[in-house]
Amino acid sequence: MRTAIIYTSKHGTTAKVAQMIAGRLTGSQVSIIDLKKVKCPDLNSFDGIILGTSIYAGTSSKTMQRFCKDNIAVLTQKRLALFICGMEPDTSKRQQELTNAYPQELVQHAVSTCFAGGEFQFEKMNFFERAIIKRIAKTDKSVSDINSDNIDRFVQEINK
């Protein structure tokens, strides 16, 4: 089984989560692909595809949205799993972010989906991002809230 974890990340958290998932997958030869570096990965080389994107202002990255749209026919032929990284505290909104992040067809086709949590890395934010997070999250401290249990459950379902 060959699996690709294809992700987009702005400040590096989704890349970190992609590595965590890769480390927990069993029985699979795993490639981790950053969509910003590899624009058109050859999906034919893989049996399984795991997609990951971070959420900003409620939406997934434009790069991931475009990739899903361009490759939807192939992606629905693969064993597919989807995750997002985000810091939304409300559980029902997290679920909404997940279902909005990817085309409905892919969400329905996925064997597993996951809200993997996220991080605020103030040192990597620009002026505007810092101001927004200070106002919304009422903090100016970097914080890591990657949800290891959710990632475990996600990988267990993929490993089945």
Ligand SMILES: Cc1cc2nc3c(=O)[nH]c(=O)nc-3n(C[C@H](O)[C@H](O)[C@H](O)COP(=O)(O)O)c2cc1C
């Ligand atoms: C300006 C800004 C807006 C954000 N908006 C959201 C949001 O709407 N929902 C959410 O769940 N997380 C939001 N986040 C949190 C990010 O998704 C989180 O920092 C994530 O770990 C970033 O991952 P990345 O480094 O891979 O891009 C926001 C973060 C920033 C800096």
